[in-house]
Amino acid sequence: xxxxIELTVNGQxxxxxxxxxxxxxxxxxxxxxxxGAKYGCGEAQCGACTVLVNDRAVRSCVTPAESVEGKQxxxxxxxxxxxxxxxxxxxxxxxxxxxxxxxxxxxIMSVVALLRANPNPSDEDVxxxxxxxxxxxxxxxxxxxxxxxxxxxxxxxx
Amino acid sequence: MKEAEARSExxxxxxxxxxxxxxxxxxxxxxxxxxxxxxxxxxxLAAPASLAQSGESGFQRQGARGFRVPxxxxxxxxxxxxxxxxxxxxxGKVEVGQGVRTSLAQAVAEELSATLESIELVMGDTDLTPFxxxxxxxxxxxxxGVQLRRVAAAARGVLLDRAADRLKRPKSDLxxxxxxxxxxxxxxxxxxxxxxxxxxxxxxxxPDQIPEKDPAQWRVIDRPIQRxxxxxxxxGRALYADDLRMPAMLVGKVVRPPSFGAKLINADLSxxxxxxxxxxxxxxxxxxGIAAETQxxxxxxxxxxxxxxxxxxxxxxxxxxxxxxNQAKPPRALDQRGDLEQGFAAAEVRLQQSYxxxxxxxxxxxxxxxTAEWKEGRLLVHVxxxxxxxxxxxxxxxxxxxxxxxxxxxxxxxxxxxxxxTADAAIEAARIARTAGRPVRLAWTRAEEFTWAYFxxxxxxEIRSGFKxxxxxxxxxxxxxxxxxxxxxxxxxxxxxxxxxxxVESPLRQGSYRGLANPANxxxxxxxxxxxxxxxxxxxxxxxxKNLADPRLLSVLNKAxxxxxxxxxxxxxxxxxxxxxxxxxxYVAEVAEVDADSSGRIAVTKVWAAVDCGAVVNPxxxxxxxxxxxxxxxxxxxxxxxxxxxGKILTSSFxxxxxxxxxxxxxxxxxxxxxPRTPSTGIGEPPAVPFAAAVANAASRHLxxxxxxxxxxxxxx
Numbered sequence: 001x002x003x004x005i006e007l008t009v010n011g012q013x014x015x016x017x018x019x020x021x022x023x024x025x026x027x028x029x030x031x032x033x034x035x036g037a038k039y040g041c042g043e044a045q046c047g048a049c050t051v052l053v054n055d056r057a058v059r060s061c062v063t064p065a066e067s068v069e070g071k072q073x074x075x076x077x078x079x080x081x082x083x084x085x086x087x088x089x090x091x092x093x094x095x096x097x098x099x100x101x102x103x104x105x106x107x108i109m110s111v112v113a114l115l116r117a118n119p120n121p122s123d124e125d126v127x128x129x130x131x132x133x134x135x136x137x138x139x140x141x142x143x144x145x146x147x148x149x150x151x152x153x154x155x156x157x158x
Numbered sequence: 159m160k161e162a163e164a165r166s167e168x169x170x171x172x173x174x175x176x177x178x179x180x181x182x183x184x185x186x187x188x189x190x191x192x193x194x195x196x197x198x199x200x201x202x203l204a205a206p207a208s209l210a211q212s213g214e215s216g217f218q219r220q221g222a223r224g225f226r227v228p229x230x231x232x233x234x235x236x237x238x239x240x241x242x243x244x245x246x247x248x249x250g251k252v253e254v255g256q257g258v259r260t261s262l263a264q265a266v267a268e269e270l271s272a273t274l275e276s277i278e279l280v281m282g283d284t285d286l287t288p289f290x291x292x293x294x295x296x297x298x299x300x301x302x303g304v305q306l307r308r309v310a311a312a313a314r315g316v317l318l319d320r321a322a323d324r325l326k327r328p329k330s331d332l333x334x335x336x337x338x339x340x341x342x343x344x345x346x347x348x349x350x351x352x353x354x355x356x357x358x359x360x361x362x363x364x365p366d367q368i369p370e371k372d373p374a375q376w377r378v379i380d381r382p383i384q385r386x387x388x389x390x391x392x393x394g395r396a397l398y399a400d401d402l403r404m405p406a407m408l409v410g411k412v413v414r415p416p417s418f419g420a421k422l423i424n425a426d427l428s429x430x431x432x433x434x435x436x437x438x439x440x441x442x443x444x445x446x447g448i449a450a451e452t453q454x455x456x457x458x459x460x461x462x463x464x465x466x467x468x469x470x471x472x473x474x475x476x477x478x479x480x481x482x483x484n485q486a487k488p489p490r491a492l493d494q495r496g497d498l499e500q501g502f503a504a505a506e507v508r509l510q511q512s513y514x515x516x517x518x519x520x521x522x523x524x525x526x527x528x529t530a531e532w533k534e535g536r537l538l539v540h541v542x543x544x545x546x547x548x549x550x551x552x553x554x555x556x557x558x559x560x561x562x563x564x565x566x567x568x569x570x571x572x573x574x575x576x577x578x579x580t581a582d583a584a585i586e587a588a589r590i591a592r593t594a595g596r597p598v599r600l601a602w603t604r605a606e607e608f609t610w611a612y613f614x615x616x617x618x619x620e621i622r623s624g625f626k627x628x629x630x631x632x633x634x635x636x637x638x639x640x641x642x643x644x645x646x647x648x649x650x651x652x653x654x655x656x657x658x659x660x661x662v663e664s665p666l667r668q669g670s671y672r673g674l675a676n677p678a679n680x681x682x683x684x685x686x687x688x689x690x691x692x693x694x695x696x697x698x699x700x701x702x703x704k705n706l707a708d709p710r711l712l713s714v715l716n717k718a719x720x721x722x723x724x725x726x727x728x729x730x731x732x733x734x735x736x737x738x739x740x741x742x743x744x745y746v747a748e749v750a751e752v753d754a755d756s757s758g759r760i761a762v763t764k765v766w767a768a769v770d771c772g773a774v775v776n777p778x779x780x781x782x783x784x785x786x787x788x789x790x791x792x793x794x795x796x797x798x799x800x801x802x803x804x805g806k807i808l809t810s811s812f813x814x815x816x817x818x819x820x821x822x823x824x825x826x827x828x829x830x831x832x833x834p835r836t837p838s839t840g841i842g843e844p845p846a847v848p849f850a851a852a853v854a855n856a857a858s859r860h861l862x863x864x865x866x867x868x869x870x871x872x873x874x875x
Contacts, residue, residue, distance in 0.1 A: 019452055019454040019455075020454065021454050021457075021458065022454050026452075026453055026454065029401075030452065030453055033403060034394075035394070035397065035400075035401035035403075036393070036394020036395070037394070038398070038523070038524070038572070039400070039525070039601065040523050040524075040525075040604065041604040041811065041812050042603060042604060043604070043811060043812075043813070045604075045811060045812035045813055046523065046604075046812050048523055075394070076393065076394035077393070077394055079393075080393060085389075085392070085393070089392040089393065090392075092388075092391075092392045093384060093385075093388040093389065093392055094384070096384065096385060096388070096778050096779070096782050098255075098385075098388075098391050098392070099255035099256065099257070099573065099782060099783075099786055100254055100255025100522075100523065100524070100570075100571065100572045100573035101255065101387070101390070101391030101392075101396050101570065101572070102255075102398060102522075102523040102524045102570075102572030102573065103523045103572075104391050104392060104394075105394040108392060126820070127820050127821045128821075130820045131819055131820065131821055133819075133820070134523065134812060134817055134819065135523070135820075136520075136521055136522055136523045136573055136575075136790070136817060137255050137523075137573050137786045137790070138785070138786040138787075138788075138789035138790045138818055138823075139782060139785070139786055140789055140818075140819075140820040140822075140823045141785050141789070141823055141826060142782065142785070143820065144820065144823070
């Protein structure tokens with residue numbers, strides 16, 4: 001029994017069919033072919049699947065697809081605007097804040113959510129804000145540096 | 159490094175899983191796996207066909223250490239320059255996160271005098287790249303980096319010859335930069351590499367002797383250039399195996415046995431076959447495969463399959479170390495020096511202790527995944543792996559087809575750490591694709607990854623030592639059970655010693671892991687040394703200096719002492735620990751500082767690392783590797799362990815298996831002993847090697863109790 005829902009993904013409102021038992025991650029990756037968000041654990045333990053729903057970071061691997069009806073979804077693919085990288089993406093590149101890159105889309109989306117909620121996070125805020133995102137390559141030192149870099153730039157531009 | 163080493167790859171026998179793949183219904187045919195355990199048989203059988211393709215002949219055995227594989231001599235096998243100026247480099251090495259797509263391109267850009275932007279690497283494509291045993295052993299920079307520099311230098315030589323002909327000028331009047339040859343006497347006259355290959359591609363051989371650039375002239379090597387694949391990674395555009403979509407592609411799934419060694423008695427597939435979207439559910443021996451239009455349908459079908467299994471009795475984690483001692487096969491002496499009994503007789507103090515490390519998981523963020531497509535009998539596979547050619551051989555053997563009927567491509571790969579040497583997911587995807595008659599992609603779940611992948615071997619290590627009261631070691635007897643040989647021979651100046659490896663039939667599937675057995679062997683050795691320090695009242699540094707002769711090891715030790723302020727740390731030193739290691743010909747000294755909460759749970763607060771890995775190609779990628787190795791090692795040092803009971807893995811999620819998180823990250827200070835004139839050695843593994851011992855030694859001082867088992871915060875009984 002397929003059901004259609006309407007939602008906005010990366011600024012585009014569309015109607016999509018939802019499979020029974022489908023989670024948001026599968027909807028994004030398999031139905032919409034946006035494969036940036038990754039499966040890492042399927043139980044909200046690693047954060048590789050993180051996307052923003054109405055500006056809040058969610059673990060899409062445990063979010064029922066039907067629950068996002070009418071909502072705004074932002075994935076890694078929608079972060080760059082008009083060919084310009086988001087400051088968090090730029091900072092990740094400049095700081096070399098990744099190795100294999102598999103956790104990176106989820107990590108970046110968590111950082112974006114963190115900075116939207118708290119534009120000037122302390123070290124402790126960063127640790128708390130990214131506690132749910134695993135990077136098995138353990139590029140954490142650089143990830144922390146990238147977050148502070150973006151926060152610093154924003155502070156300077158305000 | 160010797161020339162022969164630079165032009166070939168060493169394969170250590172210790173990489174059990176290479177000689178031990180057991181593709182048939184993974185996990186249910188452990189016997190086959192064990193039969194081949196440690197024999198190196200499959201390596202020998204599987205490789206010659208691939209070698210024949212690359213125009214090379216067989217392996218060279220390197221004593222007990224393993225095998226060497228020669229590399230092609232033609233420039234064209236490694237590099238193609240297009241008339242457009244685009245340079246394509248072919249290597250069987252793969253990028254799994256370690257940054258070699260960037261550092262190898264830097265090596266080529268340097269020796270070829272080309273821009274980094276003009277260079278593209280084709281990596282791990284078995285139809286296009288020269289045969290390669292695999293990306294492991296921290297060998298990419300040390301061997302492939304050297305090889306590609308030679309290729310690039312040779313190509314540059316050919317381009318200079320052609321330019322000299324065209325311009326009718328002696329080569330002494332020509333210089334190269336940014337992909338062009340310029341006349342020095344008339345700098346406005348230049349020819350691009352593209353123009354020089356328009357007449358014909360470069361088909362020359364790589365000369366035996368080939369001058370490389372002097373390090374003083376380096377412009378690309380030893381620069382912290384950003385990762386060339388960074389944009390793809392931060393935009394989500396990098397495609398991993400499970401991101402690939404093809405027309406008519408199905409989702410594959412495997413129904414696993416309930417425990418290791420279980421045999422399938424029967425399976426009722428009828429309910430599964432009725433799930434809408436299921437294209438095929440089938441049994442093949444011990445293997446239950448499903449092909450469905452969607453992931454959801456595949457999962458629902460798997461749940462609806464009623465299977466009966468006959469299970470075997472298995473052992474549990476609590477018994478494992480005793481099992482190792484009881485079940486050990488004939489031992490192998492790795493090293494023997496002097497007269498051990500005389501050494502013990504000369505000793506003033508003797509110490510005997512044992513050390514234990516559990517099985518641990520690689521837990522790469524990307525679980526095993528693959529796509530498979532059969533086209534007119536030829537199999538095309540995309541799989542995230544460290545051994546594309548090994549996977550190709552496994553697939554050919556499994557499906558009983560010639561190797562040239564298998565094409566393996568390595569897409570972006572979500573880390574490996576020694577854990578992605580086998581073709582498991584590729585074989586499963588190909589089996590299901592063959593039965594379903596359509597392309598299939600298949601990705602393991604996290605629980606499958608924790609349960610059915612192979613582990614770092616658990617280790618039981620015994621050391622018996624004798625020493626003078628001034629700390630001089632007079633006798634050293636070292637026994638490793640099950641975990642392996644690498645790093646077992648102590649890098650100290652010990653006159654009388656015996657080092658022995660005792661192989662065991664591991665009850666769990668085990669294989670390569672960052673540093674192989676060296677982290678375990680170094681842990682035991684360096685903790686034991688601190689125990690000797692305690693008995694003799696010697697400072698850990700003084701004790702090591704007493705027994706150390708290797709100048710490079712001495713220099714990293716001194717550097718670590720310097721940056722950590724060891725000598726003047728005063729009270730703080732009671733929470734600091736030190737350890738040394740040599741791994742992949744790289745020298746590492748690490749100092750760790752710890753703290754503990756009221757329950758005695760240890761946290762690492764600061765780490766100082768001194769590393770000598772010879773010439774540095776990309777200092778930023780190097781630091782990233784060192785930081786990553788150290789933080790990852792916090793996991794196996796403090797918390798990570800695989801628990802199992804009666805053949806069942808109990809630790810099957812990130813909720814049970816506690817990998818390091820950002821809150822675990824200590825302050826890290828790194829000193830690189832960078833000598834551009836010393837050949838580059840490995841960096842992927844070495845910094846992870848001495849870490850656990852440094853932390854255990856710090857914890858022992860801090861809590862005034864000796865730690866001899868990992869993980870420190872919850873060791874196995």
